[in-house]
Amino acid sequence: MRTFSFLLFAVSAFAASCYSDGGCNNCENRDSLYAARSAWCGSDKWSYSNSGGWGNAQVSVNGHFDSPDACWNGFADIIDQCAGHKNGGTYNWNYNGNSANLDVNFCSCR
Template sequence: MRSFSFLLFAASAFAASCYSDSGCGNCESHDSMYAARQDFCGSDKWSFQNSEAWGDALISLSGHFDSPQSCWDGFAQIIDQCYGQKNGGTFDWDYNGNSAHLDVDFCSCR
């Protein structure tokens, strides 16, 4: 039972956090955000601090992930947990001395 409790804690430590604001009218589509994920995590952008606009969206990374898969997973969590409910979200990742803060804003209502 203890290992089960630990697994729940470990999984929650890597959950996305959604923005508090919602209702912006100038947002990228769900499919467009998955295309942005493909572009960002499918290149080397996951490995260094950077920001890029994707239509009305803005993607920012502080730090770096240790692999493209970590980027794919974090970006997907932001989309899956926040899209359609909030204007964006963040994902914090920390493992084996590496850390990343991924911020995905679906909208241009900044």
């Protein structure tokens, strides 16, 4: 059972894919990105396809998550894995027939 739990953690820990480019100077910092996550996933924006800006950042969802928690987790994975060294990232989520592609561009120079 412990091996199985570890495997689930390992898979979820690498769910985000960072952009290949990095080094833009017009990017939101981690605090701002976490505020964007709170505003985005704390509203109903996780539940339908849409896009919008947050300072220099751009956020878009194609499809929809089945809960705010799924949005929170995906957004956090992108920030934790990509912020500070890449200009953004994506997170693909599929569960029980629902799917969402979350794309968070941290910078205005892409």
